[in-house]
Amino acid sequence: MSDLKSRIARLIAAEGPISIAQYMTLALHDSAGGYYATRDPFGAHGDFITAPEVSQMFGELIGLWMVQCWRDSGSPSPARLVELGPGRGTLMADALRAARAVPEFLDAIEIVLVEASPFLRDVQREKLPATIRWTDRFDLSLTDRPLFLFANEFFDALPIRQYVKTQRGWCERMVTEKNGELAFALAPVASLGLDVDKAEVGAVYETSPASIALVEEISRTIAAQGGAALIVDYGHDGGFGDTLQAVAQHKYASILDAPGEADLSAHVDFAALAAGAKRSAATAFGPVGQGVFLKALGLDARARQLIRNNPHETKSIEAAVDRLTVQMGTLFKALAIVPDGAAKPVGF
Numbered sequence: 001m002s003d004l005k006s007r008i009a010r011l012i013a014a015e016g017p018i019s020i021a022q023y024m025t026l027a028l029h030d031s032a033g034g035y036y037a038t039r040d041p042f043g044a045h046g047d048f049i050t051a052p053e054v055s056q057m058f059g060e061l062i063g064l065w066m067v068q069c070w071r072d073s074g075s076p077s078p079a080r081l082v083e084l085g086p087g088r089g090t091l092m093a094d095a096l097r098a099a100r101a102v103p104e105f106l107d108a109i110e111i112v113l114v115e116a117s118p119f120l121r122d123v124q125r126e127k128l129p130a131t132i133r134w135t136d137r138f139d140l141s142l143t144d145r146p147l148f149l150f151a152n153e154f155f156d157a158l159p160i161r162q163y164v165k166t167q168r169g170w171c172e173r174m175v176t177e178k179n180g181e182l183a184f185a186l187a188p189v190a191s192l193g194l195d196v197d198k199a200e201v202g203a204v205y206e207t208s209p210a211s212i213a214l215v216e217e218i219s220r221t222i223a224a225q226g227g228a229a230l231i232v233d234y235g236h237d238g239g240f241g242d243t244l245q246a247v248a249q250h251k252y253a254s255i256l257d258a259p260g261e262a263d264l265s266a267h268v269d270f271a272a273l274a275a276g277a278k279r280s281a282a283t284a285f286g287p288v289g290q291g292v293f294l295k296a297l298g299l300d301a302r303a304r305q306l307i308r309n310n311p312h313e314t315k316s317i318e319a320a321v322d323r324l325t326v327q328m329g330t331l332f333k334a335l336a337i338v339p340d341g342a343a344k345p346v347g348f
């Protein structure tokens with residue numbers, strides 16, 4: 001048994017069952033055995049491939065989208081460009097390359113990467129300009145300027161809690177241990193609130209308190225200072241269902257068997273994020289499907305241009321367009337957050 005798994009089992013034996021949120025945090029971020037803390041999970045030889053790793057076009061279009069939002073908000077200077085969970089740094093590198101066409105933008109922004117993993121910070125450092133600053137969470141140092149923020153496949157990694165409607169009412173799904181093995185268990189809880197309480201027996205309700213708190217902080221900053229946020233992820237627009245998943249080597253894996261060895265994530269509840277933005281005096285647009293969004297930003301024209309310059313790569317560029325807009329086109333969605341009263345951003 002891995003060291004992390006036996007440590008989690010001992011923690012539960014000593015203190016009682018832990019929430020799925022606490023389990024996700026340990027499995028993903030434990031400094032000695034956590035999934036993100038110890039490896040580079042991306043690419044064909046890793047566990048999964050994300051949109052910026054599929055094609056440079058993804059980051060380029062998002063970079064230009066950000067520049068447009070910056071212009072639409074009056075080209076503020078100084079401003080700040082922030083990415084949450086930059087992975088290998090590919091999206092930010094592609095976005096900055098596209099933004100070179102607008103040097104005033106690059107002159108105006110401080111660039112900050114929010115990254116918990118010391119391992120991935122080193123990977124990012126190799127690819128990005130030396131002037132970039134890192135933080136391990138969205139903290140107060142990011143709230144005092146107009147904020148232009150993007151996050152791809154970040155919110156799915158934030159911890160969720162799961163509730164199951166049973167004959168005896170709502171229970172929280174917890175992680176417990178038996179003889180050193182980890183297992184799910186249900187613990188009764190009080191009511192979850194009017195809308196949700198009507199659910200039928202068997203329904204699973206997920207919340208991500210960490211995601212809500214974060215989207216509210218981002219939205220408050222955008223409402224007070226100006227700016228825009230773009231959140232892209234796989235997810236849904238509210239409702240019920242068990243979406244917690246473990247992925248290793250491009251296949252679904254067990255959630256509890258080997259903490260730290262597989263990626264753990266859940267589908268993002270975009271309706272909950274949009275509601276958080278609204279509570280914070282900001283306006284959310286979307287979610288719209290990633291396919292529709294990228295096409296509105298000019299993906300096809302960019303692909304044709306790349307093909308003209310690299311005709312021998314026609315097949316792989318066409319395959320990337322298909323992957324981004326068809327295979328990932330509807331499950332993946334984009335949500336924009338802007339100050340109340342600001343114009344609707346392109347793509348929404």
Ligand code: SAH
Nearest residue numbers: 036050085086087114115116117152153157
């Ligand atoms: N955006 C990248 C990587 C997505 S994977 C891409 O599209 O390829 C998730 C990223 O978020 C990783 O870089 C991971 O280390 C980081 N991360 C996950 N949870 C985090 C947290 N709570 N705080 C800061 N970074 C986190």
